Amino acid sequence: MLLLSQVSKSYGNTRVLAPTDLQVPAGETLVLIGPSGCGKSTLLRLIIGLIKSDSGSITFAGTILTSENIFQIRQRTGYVIQEGGLFPHLTVRDNVVVMARHLQRNATWINSRFTELAELVRLPQELMHRFPAELSGGQRQRVSLMRALMLDPELLLLDEPLGALDPMIRYELQQELNGIFSQLKKTVVMVTHDIAEAAYFGHSLVLIRDGHVVQAGSFKELTLSPAEPFVERFISAQREPMERLTKALK
Numbered sequence: 001m002l003l004l005s006q007v008s009k010s011y012g013n014t015r016v017l018a019p020t021d022l023q024v025p026a027g028e029t030l031v032l033i034g035p036s037g038c039g040k041s042t043l044l045r046l047i048i049g050l051i052k053s054d055s056g057s058i059t060f061a062g063t064i065l066t067s068e069n070i071f072q073i074r075q076r077t078g079y080v081i082q083e084g085g086l087f088p089h090l091t092v093r094d095n096v097v098v099m100a101r102h103l104q105r106n107a108t109w110i111n112s113r114f115t116e117l118a119e120l121v122r123l124p125q126e127l128m129h130r131f132p133a134e135l136s137g138g139q140r141q142r143v144s145l146m147r148a149l150m151l152d153p154e155l156l157l158l159d160e161p162l163g164a165l166d167p168m169i170r171y172e173l174q175q176e177l178n179g180i181f182s183q184l185k186k187t188v189v190m191v192t193h194d195i196a197e198a199a200y201f202g203h204s205l206v207l208i209r210d211g212h213v214v215q216a217g218s219f220k221e222l223t224l225s226p227a228e229p230f231v232e233r234f235i236s237a238q239r240e241p242m243e244r245l246t247k248a249l250k
């Protein structure tokens, strides 16, 4: 479904992504993890064509991305940026349907798609005419997701989609999202800094450090056969404090 071959990116003399190969089969979720600044968001921006790679190619459903076809490909991709990225001056409804209107989709289709998505992400009707500032963080994330799903994209790119949420809401939305992905059979590339979230969603995980892929594989593979000590350190940095605490309470 999505194939990156030797894709790299530098800003000036600083290389933020070394030549990178990635593959995401249709219907699967690939999770990008790694320390802040390692290049995760850059990878998503390259895939959606917001920035151009210095080398290599990105193939989407058999088509190599070019500056000529990127706009069309973007319509087949849903993108949720950190903090949701909703337009503050548009209501919930207008935020969700803005692209469909721009593409002059039929009004009846827009209405029924909107209603279907509101049900899917469980967003109450009474919120539809509010502005983003009048919503909770969890509600904003749901609206961002609705907007990303509006044109029924084959591919979803999610950059810390649950990042700003408190743990209880985060847990709830994780479960709902996972249901949505498998129900709609979406191909997903997700960025998170939370290893538990990565393990929960990811058919495969790609751990990046300083613009290099350190290891790609399932959570089990990364845990049981770490490619280098950094993999172990990265995973245990998040798991050990919790395990220590749980042991101390026993």
Ligand code: ADP
Binding pocket: 011, 016, 034, 035, 036, 037, 038, 039, 040, 041, 042, 043
């Ligand atoms: P992550 O998502 O893993 O936190 P990013 O992909 O956002 O990291 O950034 C990777 C690196 O690229 C960082 O060092 C960041 O400072 C740098 N970077 C990102 N965008 C730009 C830019 N437009 N100009 C220069 N450096 C950038």
